[in-house]
Amino acid sequence: xxxxxxKLKQTPQFSVNCSPLTPNTLAGKSAxxxxxxxxxxxxxxxxxxxxxxxxxxxxxxxxxQNATDKLDYIGANMTSGQITVEGDAGAYLGYxxxxxxxxxxxxxxxxxxxxxxxxxxxxxxxxxxxxxAGTDGSRKGMLGGTVIVKGNxxxxxxxxxRRGLILIEGNAGDYCASRMIAGTIGVxxxxxxxxAFNMHRGTLLLKKxxxxxATIQDCGTHTLPFLNLLFKSFxxxxxxxxxxxxxxxxxxxGDAAYKGNGEILVMT
Amino acid sequence: MIINGIQxxxxxxxxxxxxxxRVIITAQNHKWAYNAANAMxxxxxSVIGCGVEAGIEREMSAEETPDGRPGISILMFAMGSKVLxxxxxxxxxxxxxxxxxxxxxxxxxxxxxxxxxxxxxxxGDGFQTSKLIDGKRYWRIPVMDGExxxxxxxxxxRAIGGGNFLILATSQPEALAAAETAIEAMKQxxxxxxxxxxxxxxxxxxxxxxxxxxxxxxxDAFCPTLKGVTHSELSPEIESVMEIVIDGLxxxxxxxxxxxxxxxxCQLGExxxxxxxxxxxxxxxxGPHLFKLRDILNSSQS
Numbered sequence: 045x046x047x048x049x050x051k052l053k054q055t056p057q058f059s060v061n062c063s064p065l066t067p068n069t070l071a072g073k074s075a076x077x078x079x080x081x082x083x084x085x086x087x088x089x090x091x092x093x094x095x096x097x098x099x100x101x102x103x104x105x106x107x108x109q110n111a112t113d114k115l116d117y118i119g120a121n122m123t124s125g126q127i128t129v130e131g132d133a134g135a136y137l138g139y140x141x142x143x144x145x146x147x148x149x150x151x152x153x154x155x156x157x158x159x160x161x162x163x164x165x166x167x168x169x170x171x172x173x174x175x176x177a178g179t180d181g182s183r184k185g186m187l188g189g190t191v192i193v194k195g196n197x198x199x200x201x202x203x204x205x206r207r208g209l210i211l212i213e214g215n216a217g218d219y220c221a222s223r224m225i226a227g228t229i230g231v232x233x234x235x236x237x238x239x240a241f242n243m244h245r246g247t248l249l250l251k252k253x254x255x256x257x258a259t260i261q262d263c264g265t266h267t268l269p270f271l272n273l274l275f276k277s278f279x280x281x282x283x284x285x286x287x288x289x290x291x292x293x294x295x296x297x298g299d300a301a302y303k304g305n306g307e308i309l310v311m312t
Numbered sequence: 313m314i315i316n317g318i319q320x321x322x323x324x325x326x327x328x329x330x331x332x333x334r335v336i337i338t339a340q341n342h343k344w345a346y347n348a349a350n351a352m353x354x355x356x357x358s359v360i361g362c363g364v365e366a367g368i369e370r371e372m373s374a375e376e377t378p379d380g381r382p383g384i385s386i387l388m389f390a391m392g393s394k395v396l397x398x399x400x401x402x403x404x405x406x407x408x409x410x411x412x413x414x415x416x417x418x419x420x421x422x423x424x425x426x427x428x429x430x431x432x433x434x435x436g437d438g439f440q441t442s443k444l445i446d447g448k449r450y451w452r453i454p455v456m457d458g459e460x461x462x463x464x465x466x467x468x469x470r471a472i473g474g475g476n477f478l479i480l481a482t483s484q485p486e487a488l489a490a491a492e493t494a495i496e497a498m499k500q501x502x503x504x505x506x507x508x509x510x511x512x513x514x515x516x517x518x519x520x521x522x523x524x525x526x527x528x529x530x531x532d533a534f535c536p537t538l539k540g541v542t543h544s545e546l547s548p549e550i551e552s553v554m555e556i557v558i559d560g561l562x563x564x565x566x567x568x569x570x571x572x573x574x575x576x577x578c579q580l581g582e583x584x585x586x587x588x589x590x591x592x593x594x595x596x597x598x599g600p601h602l603f604k605l606r607d608i609l610n611s612s613q614s
Contacts, residue, residue, distance in 0.1 A: 228443070245441070247443070266459075269458075270443055270445075270450060270452050270459065272380050272381075273378060273445050273461075274443070277445045305438070305439060307441070
């Protein structure tokens with residue numbers, strides 16, 4: 045069996061909602077049935093067969109080839125299997141992901157891992173704003189799972205994040221961990237301004253100390269035993285985070301403006 | 313049955329169902345892990361007066377523990393889940409939370425979970441922090457030496473308590489020396505503890521008493537100073553009896569432990585002063601598990 049492959053015939057003019065194309069929704073369907081699936085396309089709809097050359101038959105592994113940032117909601121509500129995006133992905137990659145793996149070889153637009161529940165998303169390029177955040181009207185962001193970004197991330201990483209792990213190997217933008225409720229965000233690169241703005245709880249693990257606003261309090265340098273457990277859990281992941289082992293960190297707590305008990309741990 | 317000049321009585325130990333759990337205590341070094349584990353398993357010899365029976369199962373290297381520090385594995389047994397939960401929480405709060413550098417982790421997996429740090433976290437007065445790592449929830453409680461780290465729950469399993477055997481010797485020092493030899497051998501067996509002081513108990517009991525308020529009293533049939541006044545089980549040359557009580561996770565664990573202990577004594581031979589090995593049973597009044605000494609010694613497992 046070869047992976048079920050959706051190869052874009054040409055770059056679409058409008059955004060395409062790819063949420064019907066996941067391993068769990070396509071399981072047991074024939075190639076003809078899959079080609080007839082209607083996808084939202086701008087204000088109208090289009091069949092999968094009109095947009096993609098479809099080949100392969102292993103629904104447990106789906107590949108999007110020639111992918112562009114017009115392909116939104118890839119892997120949305122997915123519960124099992126694997127999706128590989130060869131190219132860029134649009135907004136809401138892994139939206140509400142419940143399980144399985146998504147591997148994006150290029151860059152993505154905003155709202156990746158929005159309301160994600162479990163599973164693993166790896167982005168080899170850069171990602172947009174609101175990584176691991178909540179959707180409109182939702183008061184909670186990401187609720188579990190792991191996201192690895194090999195490149196940089198935009199603003200508002202982990203906004204209202206409730207649980208889970210986000211690891212960014214590059215830089216993150218402004219308002220990183222804003223309104224964060226719980227979970228862990230790691231950043232090896234630089235951060236923008238207003239880090240931990242209105243942070244409630246959770247952990248922001250950093251390699252480099254960012255400029256922090258006045259309502260983030262310095263609690264001194266400490267050796268924290270729980271980091272051993274955290275780093276052990278990183279060891280199975282394909283990321284430089286798996287090499288971390290020092291338990292010595294400078295601990296900042298905030299955001300005091302929100303009576304927050306979130307922590308920023310800067311590795312020393 | 314006679315092994316190396318020591319008689320093995322044709323009798324059985326009688327054991328009962330319990331609930332058990334395992335906790336892994338880690339610390340900066342083994343010295344402090346032992347300080348925590350000894351406190352946690354202190355005053356836990358018998359459910360009759362202590363609520364739980366607890367003991368150190370084994371020492372763990374840094375490579376074996378969840379947080380990569382030296383550790384001690386302890387087992388704790390009680391007659392019911394409610395008592396076990398209550399005792400575990402109390403002992404966690406008074407013995408592990410208080411011990412410098414100590415941390416506590418679940419040592420056994422089970423569908424039944426009991427609180428390890430779930431309620432203890434409130435000691436943090438709002439500054440406590442939860443971390444969900446690899447599907448397990450941990451609590452970080454700020455304390456004066458830094459942070460107390462504990463897993464939220466540990467598993468609770470069905471277990472067996474009260475496996476035992478009696479060492480009958482011609483003098484008290486000889487009985488104790490043989491018991492010590494057995495304990496050293498039995499400490500190598502996993503999933504069991506010998507909860508009494510040094511693993512040995514000298515005050516074996518029988519069910520009932522002439523006093524209405526006592527539901528257990530001295531096992532007069534095995535008391536050497538009562539040989540002439542009671543229906544004694546002891547022959548004239550026996551001057552001292554020691555008992556080793558074993559709690560374990562399964563019947564097989566206890567049986568293996570008893571076999572190893574008795575064999576270690578038998579290796580000492582008749583010159584050790586040990587004349588007989590017997591076992592405590594109560595004619596079926598106490599529990600459903602029967603450990604027949606001769607069957608255990610004849611079995612091939614070790």
